[in-house]
Amino acid sequence: MTSPRVLILFAHPALEKSRVNRVLADAVRDLPGVTFRDLYQHYPDLDIDVEVEQELLGAHEIVVFQHPLYWYSTPAIIKEWFDLVLQHGWAYGSDGTALVGKQVLTVTTTGSSEESYQPDGLNLYSLRQLLAPVQRTAEFCGMEYLPPFGIHSSFSLTGEEVAGHAADYRRVIEALRDGRLDRAKAKTLPKINADLDSLLGGRS
């Protein structure tokens, strides 16, 4: 492999308190073909370097946003990143074609249970519905949006369960990197990790 294909943009504003995202990050940060970038570490004051971010995007084919779900959305730095980096004439508009054809995946964790993210549950909307702004932003820029990798009930997961999700995350990133993930099938699922074995052609 000559250059990294996957860019993971990681955002956790209180990493010292993290139980789940920290373990997920450790499972993928050193993978060959993957660039792992901690946005809050680079930009603690949200002072995003647009040129650097655009250059990184240009150099990768798959963009992953990994973060805890905060107030039914992304942590603030990802919204700031969208607002500043996805410029007219570069990311969208008649001359803005820099991102066309790239793939986008959200990897996120929630405190509430999976059942609560149903029409008759506490949160009324599914994770996929709540992430519609990210999906539409990606699609508006000509990118292909995959269903999210979602992990629920973060506070009650055992260490073993967290490790299992981290191993699944690693498998998804490796499969995306290697072009082995069945994206057409994935798009029929509410979450990319709802039925991983069927997307990856069995356990590897």
Ligand SMILES: Cc1cc2nc3c(=O)[nH]c(=O)nc-3n(C[C@H](O)[C@H](O)[C@H](O)COP(=O)(O)O)c2cc1C
């Ligand atoms: C500011 C804030 C907002 C949150 N908003 C939500 C939310 O909207 N829905 C939810 O299910 N959990 C919410 N949570 C819980 C986090 O999603 C949860 O703590 C996180 O996913 C756990 O991952 P970690 O162990 O890596 O921190 C929120 C937590 C914080 C601190």
